[in-house]
Amino acid sequence: MSTAPAASAAAKATISVEYAKSGRSSCKVCSEGIAKGALRLGASARDPRGFDSTKWYHVACFPSSSHPIDPVEKVKGFDSIKEEDREEVLGTTEESSPKKVKASPGVAENVSISVEYAKSGRSTCKGCSESIAAGALRLGASIRDPRGFDSTKWYHIACFPSSTYPAFPVENLKGFDSIEVHSMEDSKGTGNNIEGVKMLAGDKRAGPVIPFSVSDIKQNYKDATLPAHWKVFNTVIFREQDDGLQSSAKIAAFDFDGCLAKTSVRIVGADKWSLLYESIPEKLQILYNDGYKLVIFTNESNIERWNKKRQQAVDSKIGRLDKFIERVKVPIQVFIACGLGKGKTFPDDPFRKPNTGMWWLMREHFNSGVTVDMDKSFYVGDAAGRENDHSDADKEFAKAIGLKFHVPEEYFGEAANI
Secondary structure, three states: OOHHHHHHHHHOOOOEEEEOOOOOOOHHHHHHHHOOOOOOEEEEEEEEOOOOOEEEEHHHOOOOOOOOOOOHHHOOHHOOOOHHHHHHHHOOOOOOOOOOOOOOOOOOOOOEEOOOOOOOOOOEEEOOOOOOOOOOOEEEEEEEEEEEEOOEEEHHHHOOOOOOOOOHHHHHHHHHHHHOOOOOOOOOOOOOOHHHHHHHHHHHHEEEOOOOHHHHHEEEEEEOOOOOOOEOOOOEEOOOOOOOOOOOEEEEEEEOOOOOOOOOOOOOOOOEEEEEEOOOOHHHHHHHHOOOEEEEEEEEEHHOOOOHHHHHHHHHHHHHHHHHHHHHHHOEEEEEEEEOOOOOOOOOOOOOOOOHHHHHHHHHHHOOOOOOOOOOOEEOOOOOOOOOOOOOOHHHHHHOOOEEEEEHHHOOOOOOOO
16 A cells, blocks of 8 residues: 555644643544643644644654654744753654653542652662662552552652652651661662652652762763763763862852853754853852852753764763853863653653752762852852743752752843842
8 A cells, every 4th residue: 555645644744832722632642641731742734624633742752753843943833832842842853763651640649658668679660660779768659459458659769759649748758757867878878868758759859869879970971972071970961070179168050051151952062152141251250269169050951862963962062061161261060960851751850950969969979078058059040930931940949959049130140249
């Protein structure tokens, strides 16, 4: 049978992107519902009967091989969605095979939440499908099975789906009083367990529960190589040391894109950036001279998403940051969160803002044990949840940590005063 008519119809389809207006549509690939407010892609074609027919898809399921969407900027509605969602749509051009996804869960009722140390290494996390090590801290969601017994789903702390299983107040969790306040010496590397549960059980802000070992630091990010002064831990690429960089109790932290540098998600290249404010070099120098450690915390999911162009994404982001530091002439520590936000088939990356994993990594392991003075430290970022902001990730990041928050125009603009 000839496939020409189908191919022709696909070629004529108009591609659009939007947030689902209701929860009634279903994905044409996985047949699961598309939740109200969820990002969806549509392929509209003229039906022979004289009306437009639209097939809707989860972004992860979109069949880009049969419905090419390059250039993605011409997709109807692309300019109306949030910046981080644009990155997700851009990622569909890198993946030609659709993925099976699950429907977004609602809030579960009549569930009992508990916390404990795993009694063995046989349990598997329902969030990431990885094993939970014996002795590792885990959260469980127990519900009465219709067959008459209790069924418990176990999760790593960082993978716990708090949107489905609200766990506040955490002090009321079964087993909460039995976990240790500190266990830095144990082999699990769970750190301050109570703080970790409080931070993660409700909103999954990454805390000291993330295991860390120097042996886990790598030179490559998957198949992408890095310059010698950049390293990798988990889904974070970081520039740990710089000539003149000193650990400090005073942290001046910044977002990069849209805060320190003017960039575009549509354009790649180490030279494709400019200073957002001319006052930036001088103000950073003043902070450095005053004993602050300067740190950049930036998200860059394209590094994870662009599996066929990952090296290009790495070279572009790292190149921009290196050239920025060259331009401002002050030493800066940098952390890049490469992981993805919560999707249908994967949990929220614990290092991606507004989760606080990057801050935890800096504070616990890359500040020489110096305690951070929260009253003197602050964070500057452009994603503050205002009308034209792409998100509130920066504001929520600072809030979760307990840092004073500023937007770049008030900190670097003409009316700003240090």
